[in-house]
Amino acid sequence: MTEHPRNQLIAAYATGATTLDDATVWAVEAHLETCPQCRAVLARAVDGDTRAMLDRMAAEIDAGVAAGPGPVRRNRFRYTGFTALVLPWLAMAAGLMTAAVAFDLIFDDLPSVVLLLSPVAPLIPVAAAWNRRSDPAWELLAASPRSGLWMLLRRTLLVLALVLPVLGVAGWVTGHSPAVWLLPCLAFTAGSLALGGLIGVDRAAVALTVLWSVGVVAPSLAVDRLPDLLTGGAWPVWAALTSVLSILVLARAADFRRPRAGSF
Numbered sequence: 001m002t003e004h005p006r007n008q009l010i011a012a013y014a015t016g017a018t019t020l021d022d023a024t025v026w027a028v029e030a031h032l033e034t035c036p037q038c039r040a041v042l043a044r045a046v047d048g049d050t051r052a053m054l055d056r057m058a059a060e061i062d063a064g065v066a067a068g069p070g071p072v073r074r075n076r077f078r079y080t081g082f083t084a085l086v087l088p089w090l091a092m093a094a095g096l097m098t099a100a101v102a103f104d105l106i107f108d109d110l111p112s113v114v115l116l117l118s119p120v121a122p123l124i125p126v127a128a129a130w131n132r133r134s135d136p137a138w139e140l141l142a143a144s145p146r147s148g149l150w151m152l153l154r155r156t157l158l159v160l161a162l163v164l165p166v167l168g169v170a171g172w173v174t175g176h177s178p179a180v181w182l183l184p185c186l187a188f189t190a191g192s193l194a195l196g197g198l199i200g201v202d203r204a205a206v207a208l209t210v211l212w213s214v215g216v217v218a219p220s221l222a223v224d225r226l227p228d229l230l231t232g233g234a235w236p237v238w239a240a241l242t243s244v245l246s247i248l249v250l251a252r253a254a255d256f257r258r259p260r261a262g263s264f
Contacts, residue, residue: 005031007041014045089128090162093121097170104174111226114174116217119184120209122163123192127205129155149253152201156189180230183238188212190245197252 005013005028012020013028020028032039046054100113164185171181188208195204220226228234 004035004038007045010038010041011045014042015047086125086128086159089125090159093125093163094166097121097166101170101173110224111220112174112176112230113221114170115176115181115226115230116220118167118171118181119188120212121167122159122185122189123205123209125159125163126156126189126192127202129159149249152193152196156193160186160189177232179235180232183235183242184230187238187242187245190242190249193249194245194252197249 009020009024009028013025032042043051096117097114100117103110103113164182167181167185168178171178192201192205192208195208196202198204199207216227216229229237
């Protein structure tokens with residue numbers, strides 16, 4: 001559009017008239033970007049309510065700029081919302097380990113349920129911490145400049161900081177060395193993150209929990225024997241597996257650049 005559009009055309013554009021086709025609307029918008037004279041005509045063409053709203057917004061912006069920035073209030077409890085998000089799942093993990101301790105103390109002749117459940121105890125809270133349906137701030141999280149692996153690791157570390165003391169108490173009460181339950185726990189957590197880069201962290205955590213329960217927990221209780229992987233001599237295997245999976249998570253950081261739409 002090389003000439004100024006007619007005032008009637010600008011007025012129709014300002015009121016959103018349905019008689020204007022897309023090509024005309026595009027041409028008017030392109031002209032308005034470079035023509036202050038027609039923008040003035042557009043400002044006069046809007047209805048009174050819209051003009052009053054624009055004037056009110058301009059006055060508020062001017063007042064805010066004149067007042068300057070206010071004091072910065074730092075939230076000392078920046079993770080309060082996140083903690084509330086995963087608190088029910090953390091309580092479930094704690095309750096599960098409490099029941100496992102009670103089972104071990106009552107039935108001391110059976111395989112240790114504490115050792116059997118420790119590897120997957122953090123996985124459900126980890127899944128809840130990275131779940132688009134349970135997190136009301138999911139869209140903000142996805143748009144955050146520091147979203148992706150950095151945010152995922154921070155949330156995972158917070159979950160571990162809350163779950164590991166529970167596992168430590170459970171291991172101490174039942175007399176198990178930390179090397180027996182801690183390394184499998186870390187390996188499964190790293191595995192959920194590594195697999196989560198492909199299918200989503202929440203799905204990976206649930207899948208690993210189900211596989212471990214069906215493939216290890218149930219057979220161990222059925223045959224009344226702990227697997228060799230949960231004995232003291234297996235800690236080098238778990239340590240190596242944790243290291244490899246952690247390196248894989250860091251190497252595949254691009255997979256976590258934004259939360260997956262395929263999450264639960």
